[in-house]
Amino acid sequence: MTTVTEHYENHLAPVYLWMAGGFDAAVARGESEIDAVCPQPSNGCTAVDLGAGFGMHAVPLARRGYSVTAVDSSPTLLEVLQEHIGTLPIRTVKDDLLAFQKHLDAEARLILCMGDTLTHLPEQASVERLFSLVAESLHRDGTFITTFRDYTSPLAGTERFIPVRSDDQRILTCFLEYFPDYVAAHDVLQERMGSAWQLRVGAYRKLRLSPAWVAAALEDRGFTVRIEPGLAGMVRVVAGKRSFPEQRGTDPKSGT
Template structure:
């Protein structure tokens, strides 16, 4: 089963959205105001939390994701808000949407799920086709320069108290012997009355370095991107940053 289908609503238990809003909300509000953004497509929108924020700010929002489980949770999270939900994957958005948009976002390390050059090129071309001239694309990935160079396997442990009891979310990478995709694993440990249960699911990530992201964007018709290492606007540091956030304009 697909990792995200398996996680379903547990995805929102794993992510501390309140903390993320505190970090990411000011970044996006300032950027969208600066760029006069009124409409946005959130590609690989997952459970719809970013779409919920954006719609709450009065923007016209499309949230697109290929996963039925993610779309079902997004419908709940955006209930009562003017968010259009679209079940569609990378490279499929332009064909399903009319008009042009001021911004496209692709967040939460979504783009590295595309494993081939052709799939990546198609996704970036699709993003460009959605945007008006001068519109912005925001990509948010892990810093794979640091992950690859330092062999950083483990992400921070997420310990949560949920309506179903205590859960631990353990996320880590397995590195291949030869250059290629990484295995990204999510282990969910759930405390039950008779002990703990364990659920393990995995997917593949293509570890996109900074130079890869820049080349993909320019090749798809975007300007040279501004690169940040955090949503506080810190410059990207290949050795130390946790994130790679790229902001590029449709040329």
């Protein structure tokens, strides 16, 4: 099995934008999620997007006045984000998300780790380490928001084959194989090459994090925690250092 970074660079990153339905559609979903969890516009406060990818949340945050540091280990996805930044206050950083502190020059008001990025960390101890760094780096009124998939209850049989996206040129299916501490995510990509279909398969590990464990780990670090439905079946955990941001309604079923 490859590392997460290798899997993204060799397998997922080249098709990630297609998988997400294109830049504009993905950013529109990011906008709706940002509106739901932090609707107040910012006046230049610092936000950090950990595992920002092509900027599905970084772009909406910057449009709402945040000065965003977008950290990701994938140069391919950061390049896509860079192409869309224009005059938006977004700084892209290619680094491991556990090293984000060295790229901060002020306390952050908002730190995000969205779209199942948390489960990409190598072990639960890394998640705890990340939460400690987040607690250290946030302003006293700051908020940490993470969304991830709950893989604690194993799917069985054919349920483990998950159609991700398809069109007449590509088909992406994910097969989940369960182990005690992690799930092996096998991304099965079929691509049309002229009249033939080419098959490429790659796999990487994702942690099986329970929402209750994530909440407790954040509470241990002084956060007040709220758990709610996120986009496309993900769990959203909103952790306030002191209080929660104002919340608007959201449709958890929309988007990916």
